[in-house]
Amino acid sequence: MIYKPIRFGQKFLPLHLLRDMARIPQGLPPGPAGVPLLGYIPWLSGTPYIDFHEMRKRYGDMFSVRLGKRWHVVLNGSTSIRRALVENGAACSGRPNWILNRILKGKAVANEQPDAGWRLHRSFWFSLFRQLGQDKIQHIIKEEVECMKNALIKENGQAIDPSGLVKLTFCNIICRFCFGKRYAADDPEFHRLHRNADTYMQNLAKASRTLPFFGQAEKVFQNILGGYDGIISFIKERIEEHKTMRLRDRTRSCDDLLDMYFNRTAEAVDEIDHIGILPAAADINMNTTGMYGNRASDQPNFTKMKEIDEANLPNIVLDIFVGGLETINAAMLWSLCAMVKYPDVQRRIQKEMEDVVGLGLSRLPTIKPIAIYQVQFVINMQYCLFPATLLEIYRVGNVIPFAIPHCVTQPVVLDGYKLPVGTRILANIYGAHMDPKDWRNPELFDPSRFIDETGKVKIAQAYMPFSVGKRVCMGENLARKELFVALTTLLHHFEILPADDEITPEFDGVAGTTRCPVPFKMRAIRRVNRQTELTDSEMLTEITSKNEAILMA
Numbered sequence: 001m002i003y004k005p006i007r008f009g010q011k012f013l014p015l016h017l018l019r020d021m022a023r024i025p026q027g028l029p030p031g032p033a034g035v036p037l038l039g040y041i042p043w044l045s046g047t048p049y050i051d052f053h054e055m056r057k058r059y060g061d062m063f064s065v066r067l068g069k070r071w072h073v074v075l076n077g078s079t080s081i082r083r084a085l086v087e088n089g090a091a092c093s094g095r096p097n098w099i100l101n102r103i104l105k106g107k108a109v110a111n112e113q114p115d116a117g118w119r120l121h122r123s124f125w126f127s128l129f130r131q132l133g134q135d136k137i138q139h140i141i142k143e144e145v146e147c148m149k150n151a152l153i154k155e156n157g158q159a160i161d162p163s164g165l166v167k168l169t170f171c172n173i174i175c176r177f178c179f180g181k182r183y184a185a186d187d188p189e190f191h192r193l194h195r196n197a198d199t200y201m202q203n204l205a206k207a208s209r210t211l212p213f214f215g216q217a218e219k220v221f222q223n224i225l226g227g228y229d230g231i232i233s234f235i236k237e238r239i240e241e242h243k244t245m246r247l248r249d250r251t252r253s254c255d256d257l258l259d260m261y262f263n264r265t266a267e268a269v270d271e272i273d274h275i276g277i278l279p280a281a282a283d284i285n286m287n288t289t290g291m292y293g294n295r296a297s298d299q300p301n302f303t304k305m306k307e308i309d310e311a312n313l314p315n316i317v318l319d320i321f322v323g324g325l326e327t328i329n330a331a332m333l334w335s336l337c338a339m340v341k342y343p344d345v346q347r348r349i350q351k352e353m354e355d356v357v358g359l360g361l362s363r364l365p366t367i368k369p370i371a372i373y374q375v376q377f378v379i380n381m382q383y384c385l386f387p388a389t390l391l392e393i394y395r396v397g398n399v400i401p402f403a404i405p406h407c408v409t410q411p412v413v414l415d416g417y418k419l420p421v422g423t424r425i426l427a428n429i430y431g432a433h434m435d436p437k438d439w440r441n442p443e444l445f446d447p448s449r450f451i452d453e454t455g456k457v458k459i460a461q462a463y464m465p466f467s468v469g470k471r472v473c474m475g476e477n478l479a480r481k482e483l484f485v486a487l488t489t490l491l492h493h494f495e496i497l498p499a500d501d502e503i504t505p506e507f508d509g510v511a512g513t514t515r516c517p518v519p520f521k522m523r524a525i526r527r528v529n530r531q532t533e534l535t536d537s538e539m540l541t542e543i544t545s546k547n548e549a550i551l552m553a
């Protein structure tokens with residue numbers, strides 16, 4: 001009699017399955033025990049990167065954890081992250097098979113295995129980015145940041161939540177890069193696009209946490225699909241517009257990524273028609289104009305461009321679009337929050353900027369002085385507070401606290417553990433940036449940690465806001481430029497102050513699609529113009545002579 005219920009249970013509840021799920025698979029490092037079906041999820045808070053960072057004290061740099069039915073290996077600390085993603089990058093740069101594999105119609109970058117197609121799509125982006133040219137890129141950023149500046153002037157020093165304005169500015173930058181299009185704040189198309197991008201990203205974040213119960217998984221799936229279809233149909237409309245415009249005017253200038261794509265593919269076809277065969281990549285010297293990068297993999301060539309299937313174009317644009325939207329928004333909000341919270345750093349940066357551009361204060365930043373700022377920084381490393389502050393903003397901001405999950409594609413031994421193919425890897429970037437072994441008082445905002453004893457900027461190995469290795473962020477350069485131009489412009493024109501002088505905002509993060517600062521309000525008060533207005537050429541002469549003096553010295 002006693003055995004009957006047990007036999008019944010064994011028949012209807014797959015106990016052996018539950019037991020097997022609780023057992024750490026062979027080869028994986030040890031980790032905490034979980035409960036059947038849920039694994040370790042019940043113990044995790046809304047900020048698992050902090051939980052894993054704490055768990056490191058008990059389980060070490062590398063431990064296993066089951067989330068739902070899947071085992072993951074968590075990497076904590078910069079050494080273990082670098083060992084996996086850099087030293088063993090050939091084996092640890094895959095992407096796991098997850099919900100997106102059921103959704104994406106076509107191939108792109110972020111969700112692809114590191115195969116030839118993925119490499120091609122990455123080099124495609126780099127080549128177009130270079131071909132667009134530094135001047136055009138800076139110009140687009142600068143124009144949009146000017147609009148942000150003017151909107152702040154209109155606020156007339158009132159307390160505002162900057163998130164809406166930041167969103168509009170950076171959405172317009174990425175839209176102009178991709179499609180040559182910008183939006184007014186009240187444009188319904190802009191709101192539709194943003195709604196779809198939000199739905200897509202937020203539900204993707206949920207999918208990495210949601211349990212397969214109560215119909216939640218299906219709802220999340222439908223939301224991601226809805227957001228994806230919305231963005232893709234928007235991108236396809238822009239592609240059709242570009243084709244029509246090209247038919248009307250074949251000599252149209254190349255102003256955006258889609259223009260570049262169609263121009264290059266058209267040239268490839270013309271070239272093939274002309275010479276009858278595909279030219280070898282090495283025969284095409286496209287570097288004479290200095291437009292392209294030095295790495296062979298970044299060089300566009302006709303053969304490669306031909307291979308970019310137009311069917312994949314919407315997905316590639318989608319990766320660039322969603323990859324470059326929330327991330328840079330969050331980084332800009334962290335920057336403003338830091339300026340409000342640390343007025344002393346703000347004042348010192350403003351002073352440094354005045355030193356760099358001399359009497360041109362009232363006219364900065366036009367593009368040239370910004371470039372000169374960068375040059376001066378590179379030449380003599382004298383003006384390093386601002387670059388160091390940007391580095392520190394990315395460190396404390398931890399905009400992407402975990403790298404996108406990686407996956408083992410060939411058996412690999414890490415720290416003595418033999419990880420089998422298919423093992424999922426979570427690289428805890430937040431943990432690497434908060435590790436007291438690498439950073440003194442890591443929780444403090446302190447740009448000086450990036451300046452060495454000789455007054456030069458130094459970047460530690462543990463620094464990895466854009467991840468490391470083969471899958472390192474594709475938009476790192478663009479993101480750095482955007483933040484550089486946006487912050488120099490705003491600090492040049494405004495004092496960024498708290499909404500209320502008595503209350504300084506919290507400097508803490510909230511987890512969402514990206515890690516943003518706790519919502520805050522600020523006032524942008526116009527700075528008193530202490531300098532004489534100079535023309536661009538007067539200012540450039542002055543700056544050039546300053547630079548020459550520095551070089552002579």
Ligand code: HEM
Binds near residue numbers: 122320324402403468
């Ligand atoms: C503050 C700005 C940004 C931060 C902190 C950031 C950070 C990251 C991180 C941590 C990854 C994961 C790398 C890995 O899996 O190991 C990533 C991947 C990626 N990012 Fe960014 N990103 C930023 C801006 C951008 C921008 C502006 C773009 C687009 C132009 C972009 C496009 C991508 C793409 C396409 C990937 C996937 C790369 C691949 O799988 O090969 N990101 N980014």
